[in-house]
Amino acid sequence: GAGVSQSPRYKVAKRGQDVALRCDPISGHVSLFWYQQALGQGPEFLTYFQNEAQLDKSGLPSDRFFAERPEGSVSTLKIQRTQQEDSAVYLCASSPLGRGGVNEQYFGPGTRLTVT
Amino acid sequence: RKEVEQDPGPFNVPEGATVAFNCTYSNSASQSFFWYRQDCRKEPKLLMSVYSSGNEDGRFTAQLNRASQYISLLIRDSKLSDSATYLCVVNNFGNEKLTFGTGTRLTIIP
Numbered sequence: 413g414a415g416v417s418q419s420p421r422y423k424v425a426k427r428g429q430d431v432a433l434r435c436d437p438i439s440g441h442v443s444l445f446w447y448q449q450a451l452g453q454g455p456e457f458l459t460y461f462q463n464e465a466q467l468d469k470s471g472l473p474s475d476r477f478f479a480e481r482p483e484g485s486v487s488t489l490k491i492q493r494t495q496q497e498d499s500a501v502y503l504c505a506s507s508p509l510g511r512g513g514v515n516e517q518y519f520g521p522g523t524r525l526t527v528t
Numbered sequence: 529r530k531e532v533e534q535d536p537g538p539f540n541v542p543e544g545a546t547v548a549f550n551c552t553y554s555n556s557a558s559q560s561f562f563w564y565r566q567d568c569r570k571e572p573k574l575l576m577s578v579y580s581s582g583n584e585d586g587r588f589t590a591q592l593n594r595a596s597q598y599i600s601l602l603i604r605d606s607k608l609s610d611s612a613t614y615l616c617v618v619n620n621f622g623n624e625k626l627t628f629g630t631g632t633r634l635t636i637i638p
Binding site: 443445447452453454455456457460462467468471503516517519520521522 | 532536570571572573574615623624625626627628629630631
């Protein structure tokens with residue numbers, strides 16, 4: 413079946429521009445996660461949804477970052493007024509279980525954001 | 529100090545050799561442990577979960593030492609296709625997010 417998909421795969425933004433990154437999780441997966449991966453580092457947690465509810469946004473680096481999942485399926489990560497330090501790969505992951513169930517997270521291919 | 533620490537490598541290992549990676553974690557509330565594999569410019573993929581009793585999957589063996597808070601991965605009879613970055617990952621009790629180490633880069637040399 414189809415895995416997690418993300419779009420766009422690559423995005424170049426000028427400093428100060430707003431960007432929107434899309435994630436389509438595996439159908440039926442309850443949990444959705446966003447991670448940020450800088451070059452040479454492991455992924456860092458940004459935020460977590462269970463269905464449409466955003467249960468943890470502790471990893472969002474600033475109030476310029478905003479995520480939503482209004483119908484409990486597709487999610488969008490928005491970054492306002494992009495800065496050079498926002499350049500990274502943004503990974504989306506989904507898993508079939510909700511809160512209290514830890515199991516495999518399936519990652520999408522990521523969106524590589526470059527801010528110039 | 530990072531919550532999950534790994535030697536970033538690189539490890540350059542001849543084909544057929546055995547290689548081992550260690551990882552330490554700082555949060556005693558960590559309850560689930562994993563090794564993920566990430567190929568260059570690809571997404572991370574689960575390699576194996578790590579259990580207290582230790583577990584094996586073909587050429588791969590994972591061990592967990594809760595007392596010392598470290599996790600290990602052993603690869604036997606390494607193949608060229610094992611070349612990748614290996615990410616040590618923990619999950620803490622009551623928290624759904626995964627916490628990743630920086631990854632250990634492995635290159636298998638023909």
